[in-house]
Amino acid sequence: MPHPTHPQKTGPAAPPPDAVPLTIPMRDGVTLAADLYVADPGLPNAVVLVRLPYDKDGPYCFMPEIARYLLAGGYTVVVQDVRGKYRSQGRTEFALHEPGDGHDTLEWISRQPWSDGDVVMWGDSYYGYTAIAAASAGHPALKAIAPRLTGSQLSMVLDHGDGTGDVEQTARKMYFASHYVNSGRYEWEPDWSVRPLREEFERFFTGIGERSACFDAEFEGATPFVPPPVKALLASPPVPALYTIGWFDNCAVWSWHDVRALAADPAWSEGLRLRLEATDHENYRLADAPVAPGDDHTADPAALARMLPRYLDPALAFFDAVLGRSCDLAAFPRVRYEVCHGAWHDGDAWPPPHAAELSLTLGSGGRLGTAPPDRERLLEWVHDPADPVPSPGANPFAALFDRADLSAAGDRPDVVRFTGPAVDADTDLLGGAVLLLRMAAPAGTHVHARLLDASPGGAAHLIARGQVRCDGRPPERETVLDLLDVAYRLRAGHRLVLDLMSGDFPDFVPEATVGADPWTSPHAGPSARGVVLGGSPASRLLIGGPQPHDLRSRA
Numbered sequence: 001m002p003h004p005t006h007p008q009k010t011g012p013a014a015p016p017p018d019a020v021p022l023t024i025p026m027r028d029g030v031t032l033a034a035d036l037y038v039a040d041p042g043l044p045n046a047v048v049l050v051r052l053p054y055d056k057d058g059p060y061c062f063m064p065e066i067a068r069y070l071l072a073g074g075y076t077v078v079v080q081d082v083r084g085k086y087r088s089q090g091r092t093e094f095a096l097h098e099p100g101d102g103h104d105t106l107e108w109i110s111r112q113p114w115s116d117g118d119v120v121m122w123g124d125s126y127y128g129y130t131a132i133a134a135a136s137a138g139h140p141a142l143k144a145i146a147p148r149l150t151g152s153q154l155s156m157v158l159d160h161g162d163g164t165g166d167v168e169q170t171a172r173k174m175y176f177a178s179h180y181v182n183s184g185r186y187e188w189e190p191d192w193s194v195r196p197l198r199e200e201f202e203r204f205f206t207g208i209g210e211r212s213a214c215f216d217a218e219f220e221g222a223t224p225f226v227p228p229p230v231k232a233l234l235a236s237p238p239v240p241a242l243y244t245i246g247w248f249d250n251c252a253v254w255s256w257h258d259v260r261a262l263a264a265d266p267a268w269s270e271g272l273r274l275r276l277e278a279t280d281h282e283n284y285r286l287a288d289a290p291v292a293p294g295d296d297h298t299a300d301p302a303a304l305a306r307m308l309p310r311y312l313d314p315a316l317a318f319f320d321a322v323l324g325r326s327c328d329l330a331a332f333p334r335v336r337y338e339v340c341h342g343a344w345h346d347g348d349a350w351p352p353p354h355a356a357e358l359s360l361t362l363g364s365g366g367r368l369g370t371a372p373p374d375r376e377r378l379l380e381w382v383h384d385p386a387d388p389v390p391s392p393g394a395n396p397f398a399a400l401f402d403r404a405d406l407s408a409a410g411d412r413p414d415v416v417r418f419t420g421p422a423v424d425a426d427t428d429l430l431g432g433a434v435l436l437l438r439m440a441a442p443a444g445t446h447v448h449a450r451l452l453d454a455s456p457g458g459a460a461h462l463i464a465r466g467q468v469r470c471d472g473r474p475p476e477r478e479t480v481l482d483l484l485d486v487a488y489r490l491r492a493g494h495r496l497v498l499d500l501m502s503g504d505f506p507d508f509v510p511e512a513t514v515g516a517d518p519w520t521s522p523h524a525g526p527s528a529r530g531v532v533l534g535g536s537p538a539s540r541l542l543i544g545g546p547q548p549h550d551l552r553s554r555a
Contacts, residue, residue: 007188012086013057016064026104033087034080037067044116045076052127053085069308073316094214094225102134110141120144120319129154138236144322146315148244151254152230162552163471168509176215192506198519230261240271242318246279250396276337281397289403342489351431358543368418376535381414384526385510388503396507407460420496427490431544433483438539441529443472444514448504452497463488475532478555482548
């Protein structure tokens, strides 16, 4: 049997000469490795803490460059390998220890002579999640967090509470088979055509001669490797929090899950701040898409140097405000958002009060518009899990790196496309984007949706995407499909396009028969499903209207 693409194993890099090595004890005797970046060890100062599983000294997250920038911004910096990763002791276990280890690290830092007792935490993705987890532990030394492109439920499949749920991303299990096998990481590319899906991963584990406990636990019932729910954060003493969300981030669903919950809580909402920007998970910008070699901050030191100010200055300004180093936190903008193809704006709320509500009906003939609903009819498509609609790009975490043209997807027979009229003038779409669909589909059906910007030349690029696992409700009851929030300028002459389908692979697991695990089962056979057009209520797209949880409670 052929082996998966030969994996490359990466261990810890050498610590830089300007980092002071630290060994920080946890309550159970495990010690965690960290680097200290300090201007004057004898001068107590506020500390930025970053806790990550990607090697505090390695090139992947360029932590030495980040630490030096934060140090120049007036903070002492501690960068720590989380438990079981790189130079830290302990078992390699996703999410399990982050609240307690975060608490113990804060306690240790607050007692050091170079610390004045005030600690703030920053980070992307998992190392943003560790900041949220530490906040849930309630240590008084933690004064603020600035998580980016992450959320308290990072990697989890969300249940919507109405019988529907999200569709599982393949990234969680792939992550366990690369970053959470052992203290280092493996770089490899699976053959996603193998069925069952798990078989390809079994071949990988056989080839390297070891396994991931986190991966195996996914198939053994209730896994322990899950983050605490957002209610654990809500139950802890509130700290000011600056959440940064990327409009093209494949992890944004977990960011919005937190932000919506925190905004509804009086204690946490007071200190909540939002930064909403046209970036993806790897921090590539829409303004640079597709990314030229000279603009790739992961490969070009000059590009990284240009990126660091826009990457770190917002958090530094926020921390300065919280600690009283600059403006008072009350003067710090509650929301700062970037309109795609537009400008940056400050505001007191999201969505902004001036945002217009837009309701567009899915009509016969592939129309998307404001015309009254026509007579009721069922528009069907046949989905074949053996030939699912391919995902938009090569890397779901770097959607803007190659910025795929999705115009050809509408030619597939298993994609239903709706096209709106060309707009006469630049039109800003602001707020939540939600589909209300009257589905004729069995329980377990996946529905994926992509909202596209079609240019006069015919190219179509992604604005937002969403997905839902249907519960088999009758067509008279609407299914809510959350496309998350948008801030997007549809330029004059451009059109909105909406694609409906039942596959988005390999970013999301393929559809399986009801009750079957898509990782361990063979392909299900082709099957028909449909959306009801016309009638009342009509299947429609709402932008800037009610929140998804409000719509679900009415459906």
